[in-house]
Structures are given as C-alpha cells and as structure tokens.
Amino acid sequence: DTEVTQTPKHLVMGMTNKKSLKCEQHMGHRAMYWYKQKAKKPPELMFVYSYEKLSINESVPSRFSPECPNSSLLNLHLHALQPEDSALYLCASSQERSGGSSYNSPLHFGNGTRLTVT
C-alpha cells in the first residue's frame, strides 16, 4: 500500500476539457512533486513544492497549473491539453526538497494517474 494517494487512477479528457489530478500524503513530508512519465522513459520532473511554495517549475506549459493547498495536498489542474500530453502522471513526496537538511530523503511515489487526451 502506498502512503501517497493519487486520484483518479485513470482519466480520459478531450482537448477542451478542464480537469484536476489530486495527490495526498500523510507522511509529514514537506516537499511534493509532480512528474510526467511516457512509456519506456524515466519520470520527467514538472514541479516541486517545498513548504507549500512552488520552488521548481521545469518550463512546463501553462496548460498545466499546480496548486498546493496545504502540506498534505497537491493538485494539478489541466486545461486545453494536447494528445501528446497523454502519459502517466506521478505525484511524489520527500522529507525535504533536495538541497535541504534532509539530503538523504528518497522520493515516495503515488500510484499515478494514467491520463489519455483525445
């Protein structure tokens, strides 16, 4: 059982839709991440929140909009996506963003949301 919970597990959306992906962790971690993973590729970093503040945005298109309502929750708002955005979207958490005092904290991933854009 994962301690990082993502919903929904699967999502199919049209290019004009607006949807949101949700992530929740109860491990007391202060850093939360969104990754995108295409088939047979490693996870690709999108956003990092550290202490509820956006600390890294890896030049992600504005059709992806992250939100961190509190230290346990992370959302990813989706609007006007393209078919090439279809992928597995992974949420992860760690005790601290890399570079902080908890330098040895691994990433803990949720089960992911399989997104298909039609």
Next chain:
Amino acid sequence: QKEVEQNSGPLSVPEGAIASLNCTYSDRGSQSFFWYRQYSGKSPELIMSIYSNGDKEDGRFTAQLNKASQYVSLLIRDSQPSDSATYLCAVLSNQFYFGTGTSLTVIP
C-alpha cells in the same frame, strides 16, 4: 553528458541467477543514491537507498556505491520471475536525477 546513465538492456537472466544492474553519475557532489523498481504500467517503488561507499544488503538485494568512480550498482541474488521489471537508478544532488532504466527479465 547525461547526469545519470544506465544500460537500457534488456537484461535477461535465468531464474536463480544473480542480476547485476549498473549506474554511473556525473555530479561528484551527489550524496544520496536510490534504486527503484517499476513494473509495467505501475509507479516506481523504492527498493534500496545508499549513502556511503561500500555495500548495503537488504534481503536478496545488495547496493554497491563507489563515489570515487561515480558508480552505483544493484545486485539481485536468486532472481525470481517476479523481479522482472524496469530498474531506475536515481541520484540526489541539487535535485533528483533518474537514469533511463534497465529492463530486467528473469526467465523461469
């Protein structure tokens, strides 16, 4: 130069054999190293963390780290068909960097 490099494989080993997975990294300042297992269609699962030079054993898994050579490896002893997956090496420096993964198939 890629931050983290792995042989993409595929790597095939017979059941009961030792599988050896290798990873090199470019940032000498990296402090923390992780191995993740990812089954097809699933999310990565942490299986090993290693922070200092030498070997670290956990059940059938042994991680080896050599910071001078910037090399980290994962040995899986007594490989089982259930070990068939992609193994991702991750290195933590200023952020997490992932290798491209090595696909392992254990043949019954």
